[in-house]
Amino acid sequence: MSNATSVEDVDVLTPWQENWYKLRANKIAIAGLIVLMMLITSAIFAPLIASHAPNEQFIDSLLAPPFWSEGSKAGFVLGTDDLGRDMLSRLLYGARYSLFLGFAIVLISLVTGVAIGALAGMKQGITETVILRLMDIMLAIPAILLAIVIVAILGASLFNAAMAVSIVLLPHFVRITRAAVISEINKDYVLASRLDGTRGWKLLFRTLLPNISAPLIVQATLSFSNAILDIAALGFLGLGAQPPTPEWGTLLSTSREFIETAPWTVTLPGLAILITVLASNLLGDGLRDALDPRIDQ
Amino acid sequence: MPVLLEAKNISKSYQGKNRLFGGSLVKVLHDVSLQLQAGEILAIVGESGSGKSTLARQLVMLEQPDSGEILLDGKPFQSVTAIHRQVRMIFQNPAASLDPRKRVYQLLEQPLLNLTGLSGSEREELIYRTLDQVGLNNDQASYYPHMFSGGQRQRIAIARALILNPQVIVSDEAVSALDVSVQAQILNLVMDLRDQIGMSWLFITHDISVVNVIAERVLVLYAGRVMESGPVKEVLENPAHPYTQRLLQSVPGAGDSDRLVAVVQMIPAAEAQAMEYTGCAYRHRCLLADQQCVKSEPPMISLAGRSVACFRAKSML
Numbered sequence: 001m002s003n004a005t006s007v008e009d010v011d012v013l014t015p016w017q018e019n020w021y022k023l024r025a026n027k028i029a030i031a032g033l034i035v036l037m038m039l040i041t042s043a044i045f046a047p048l049i050a051s052h053a054p055n056e057q058f059i060d061s062l063l064a065p066p067f068w069s070e071g072s073k074a075g076f077v078l079g080t081d082d083l084g085r086d087m088l089s090r091l092l093y094g095a096r097y098s099l100f101l102g103f104a105i106v107l108i109s110l111v112t113g114v115a116i117g118a119l120a121g122m123k124q125g126i127t128e129t130v131i132l133r134l135m136d137i138m139l140a141i142p143a144i145l146l147a148i149v150i151v152a153i154l155g156a157s158l159f160n161a162a163m164a165v166s167i168v169l170l171p172h173f174v175r176i177t178r179a180a181v182i183s184e185i186n187k188d189y190v191l192a193s194r195l196d197g198t199r200g201w202k203l204l205f206r207t208l209l210p211n212i213s214a215p216l217i218v219q220a221t222l223s224f225s226n227a228i229l230d231i232a233a234l235g236f237l238g239l240g241a242q243p244p245t246p247e248w249g250t251l252l253s254t255s256r257e258f259i260e261t262a263p264w265t266v267t268l269p270g271l272a273i274l275i276t277v278l279a280s281n282l283l284g285d286g287l288r289d290a291l292d293p294r295i296d297q
Numbered sequence: 298m299p300v301l302l303e304a305k306n307i308s309k310s311y312q313g314k315n316r317l318f319g320g321s322l323v324k325v326l327h328d329v330s331l332q333l334q335a336g337e338i339l340a341i342v343g344e345s346g347s348g349k350s351t352l353a354r355q356l357v358m359l360e361q362p363d364s365g366e367i368l369l370d371g372k373p374f375q376s377v378t379a380i381h382r383q384v385r386m387i388f389q390n391p392a393a394s395l396d397p398r399k400r401v402y403q404l405l406e407q408p409l410l411n412l413t414g415l416s417g418s419e420r421e422e423l424i425y426r427t428l429d430q431v432g433l434n435n436d437q438a439s440y441y442p443h444m445f446s447g448g449q450r451q452r453i454a455i456a457r458a459l460i461l462n463p464q465v466i467v468s469d470e471a472v473s474a475l476d477v478s479v480q481a482q483i484l485n486l487v488m489d490l491r492d493q494i495g496m497s498w499l500f501i502t503h504d505i506s507v508v509n510v511i512a513e514r515v516l517v518l519y520a521g522r523v524m525e526s527g528p529v530k531e532v533l534e535n536p537a538h539p540y541t542q543r544l545l546q547s548v549p550g551a552g553d554s555d556r557l558v559a560v561v562q563m564i565p566a567a568e569a570q571a572m573e574y575t576g577c578a579y580r581h582r583c584l585l586a587d588q589q590c591v592k593s594e595p596p597m598i599s600l601a602g603r604s605v606a607c608f609r610a611k612s613m614l
Binding site: 014188194197198210211 | 357359378381385386388389390393394395396397398399400407408411412439440441444454457
């Protein structure tokens with residue numbers, strides 16, 4: 001009866017493999033993916049790539065310009081800031097904060113958002129109404145303002161800023177999950193799954209989630225760029241990472257008084273944020289196209 | 298033959314659409330009773346909106362009826378798991394009822410994992426044996442549902458119903474979404490399986506010609522009420538209810554007139570259900586209706602080998 005090979009061994013494309021082939025055809029999305037991968041790699045290997053420690057000061061070379069400008073100094077490829085710290089090293093170490101926080105924030109909002117949204121979608125009734133109205137209230141307040149309020153309550157620190165941004169991003173995941181669960185839960189395959197004895201959390205994880213993962217993945221990718229932006233904005237306002245932490249938003253804020261005399265100290269962190277956000281948005285759009293069932297087949 | 302599955306006076310209402318001042322209750326099933334005997338195929342026919350699918354949902358315990366009881370082997374439904382193991386359902390559209398993210402093997406393994414305590418190798422053996430029974434080969438266990446044709450998908454759905462070796466299979470319009478040629482294959486498969494395994498089959502359909510081929514007994518449903526029920530031969534060859542007659546006349550090649558009679562939609566079935574009225578549910582459309590039909594609802598009577606709910610039944614025969 002049984003074959004030597006198991007079911008997984010037979011050469012059949014899984015749905016995820018199919019999606020990967022679709023995504024691969026989208027050159028812009030792949031460009032975004034490659035840029036993101038490079039950023040992540042350089043963040044992970046920052047100690048190997050960076051020529052200096054991020055907080056090491058060189059008193060004899062304050063505000064040294066980057067290599068393409070006149071008066072640049074050897075050893076400081078992207079110049080130094082007002083305290084004589086190497087910009088490239090600070091940016092590389094800063095990528096660790098921004099990218100790691102971006103991932104952590106998205107993970108936290110995704111997991112809690114899916115749990116709350118699934119609860120609303122599966123329970124319905126009063127639970128759903130309460131959850132949805134709460135989320136509506138959160139959506140009614142501008143994101144950054146809400147984050148500022150939360151940080152003001154919790155106190156200014158990088159961790160609290162991350163918590164604040166997670167809460168700000170939460171309603172989107174809740175709404176998407178709830179809408180997807182409601183649209184799927186009465187479909188025949190879910191009913192059939194219930195008749196097969198799958199219920200409760202098992203029904204959510206085994207049957208519903210694999211079928212509603214597409215919009216969640218797209219939202220997660222787009223939220224990643226939002227998280228990085230919001231963290232940077234909070235850092236810029238002095239509510240996130242505190243100096244001398246080389247977080248990108250904090251770099252921007254501490255050097256904004258030198259925007260005329262040493263523009264690179266401001267432009268480079270800004271550019272880093274821009275590239276990261278752009279790359280993840282491009283990837284997110286590509287994923288949306290690849291995973292959208294309406295463009296399927 | 299012993300009665301295997303019995304429904305006694307099942308009623309079910311749904312909350313109507315939430316309008317400005319709250320929806321009203323819409324009663325979809327009115328005191329529906331049926332008996333499914335061991336080893337038989339019982340067909341349930343009726344037009345769209347007659348409550349066929351609702352009845353199926355109550356019988357497989359996807360929903361709880363408002364009143365009435367359902368007995369399996371003479372005992373009321375107790376544990377949901379036991380019912381799900383004994384009464385299995387096949388849905389109309391196999392493309393929609395098979396989880397697109399699961400391989401056939403996983404689809405068939407799911408009920409075994411949840412509802413039985415079989416070991417991995419026992420499950421594997423059972424899955425391949427069931428695939429063989431429905432005419433699919435072992436390699437196809439690795440495929441995803443979208444890689445199959447409509448008929449093959451319905452075979453997978455039948456395998457999923459079959460794999461727990463149930464006493465009753467309820468199929469809701471199981472061949473309506475298929476090509477005519479594929480329909481014949483699936484109907485043959487259903488009859489073969491019934492002959493080999495001997496389970497009872499509740500076959501819900503709107504297609505009278507299918508009933509003729511497959512079923513031993515038939516139950517005609519209109520507006521959530523049983524109009525007529527009995528052996529296929531008697532009911533379809535010599536209908537005692539005006540509604541059964543109308544249904545037959547609307548089937549190509551089944552009526553005696555040379556023109557098809559469309560079932561007159563003087564009042565849409567869905568509206569007829571929501572309306573407040575007295576008497577027979579069918580009287581708005583019935584050509585034979587008179588004052589008696591308005592005053593009181595016709596009781597179910599036994600007549601010429603079948604049960605029928607009509608005051609005019611005797612004159613119909």
